[in-house]
Amino acid sequence: MSDTPVTFEVNEGVALVTLNNAPVNALNRNMRRRIVAIFDEISEREDIRCAVLTGNGTVFCAGADLKDRPNADIAGDFLEHNRITRETGNAIKECAKPVIAAVNGAALGAGLGLMAACDIMYASDNATFGMPEINVGLAGGASMLRTLFGRSTLRRMFYTGQRLTAHDLLRRNVLEDVLPPDQLLPAALALAHEIAAKAPLAVLYAKRAANMVDLMPQRDAYRFEQDFTMALAKTEDAREARMAFLEKRQPQFKGR
Numbered sequence: 001m002s003d004t005p006v007t008f009e010v011n012e013g014v015a016l017v018t019l020n021n022a023p024v025n026a027l028n029r030n031m032r033r034r035i036v037a038i039f040d041e042i043s044e045r046e047d048i049r050c051a052v053l054t055g056n057g058t059v060f061c062a063g064a065d066l067k068d069r070p071n072a073d074i075a076g077d078f079l080e081h082n083r084i085t086r087e088t089g090n091a092i093k094e095c096a097k098p099v100i101a102a103v104n105g106a107a108l109g110a111g112l113g114l115m116a117a118c119d120i121m122y123a124s125d126n127a128t129f130g131m132p133e134i135n136v137g138l139a140g141g142a143s144m145l146r147t148l149f150g151r152s153t154l155r156r157m158f159y160t161g162q163r164l165t166a167h168d169l170l171r172r173n174v175l176e177d178v179l180p181p182d183q184l185l186p187a188a189l190a191l192a193h194e195i196a197a198k199a200p201l202a203v204l205y206a207k208r209a210a211n212m213v214d215l216m217p218q219r220d221a222y223r224f225e226q227d228f229t230m231a232l233a234k235t236e237d238a239r240e241a242r243m244a245f246l247e248k249r250q251p252q253f254k255g256r
């Protein structure tokens with residue numbers, strides 16, 4: 001295992017978070033804690049506007065570390081493991097800034113869950129996707145895929161452990177794009193920089209709204225979004241965005 005199981009660097013408003021636990025970036029507790037800490041930090045740092053999540057090596061993430069399981073004979077050990085496991089995805093989903101997945105290889109089990117927690121998803125053309133829990137004595141994880149797949153595909157993957165290709169997911173409108181490995185990170189970073197150049201408050205509101213509308217009925221969701229529209233309309237940046245459009249110039253945002 002690497003000393004730094006997840007690395008984190010920031011460049012011009014974009015954070016690049018890289019899973020770095022050779023050979024297959026399997027998730028152990030140490031790594032999960034680091035992921036939670038990094039995305040909480042990204043939420044609060046004003047110099048970060050968008051993040052990209054990728055993996056080092058040829059596998060994005062092989063899911064739960066099958067060599068480092070909780071001990072059911074130690075009271076509390078399984079519950080603590082489960083708590084940090086679910087907070088890993090939540091930290092990405094609830095991150096105040098958009099997170100773009102750049103899936104550079106297999107994304108399996110909890111690894112596919114990491115991708116599913118992201119806002120926008122790119123993959124390399126050699127990536128594969130599956131929920132192999134059924135084959136390794138584990139259950140649980142269908143809930144992580146609800147926003148990605150329809151009922152039948154989700155259950156087929158869940159009951160069989162079958163793996164789908166990146167092109168299968170592109171055809172099913174799960175992925176934004178499928179790219180050769182050397183073009184994956186540049187494409188994800190280019191989109192991240194485009195988002196990072198938007199009015200910061202507008203992006204914060206947009207992500208909160210997008211997360212909420214995942215959960216709410218349409219009528220309530222749009223009512224909720226209108227509150228954000230009203231709050232945003234009162235900011236200096238909203239006025240600047242409108243004036244820049246009318247004056248045919250680039251906006252200068254102040255984050256307020």
Ligand SMILES: C/C=C/C(=O)SCCNC(=O)CCNC(=O)[C@H](O)C(C)(C)COP(=O)(O)OP(=O)(O)OC[C@H]1O[C@@H](n2cnc3c(N)ncnc32)[C@H](O)[C@@H]1OP(=O)(O)O
Nearest residue numbers: 024026062063064065066067106108109110132133140141
């Ligand atoms: C709710 C969520 C639950 C879950 O996430 S359950 C876990 C689901 N994950 C799996 O079942 C992982 C299955 N792994 C694979 O299919 C393959 O592996 C890969 C496609 C990821 C990579 O294949 P390749 O490049 O051919 O490498 P390799 O020789 O299979 O593996 C290299 C080393 O990595 C170890 N390894 C693979 N997956 C895991 C894992 N999830 N946890 C711990 N170790 C893993 C292997 O055993 C081996 O190790 P050694 O070199 O000692 O033989």
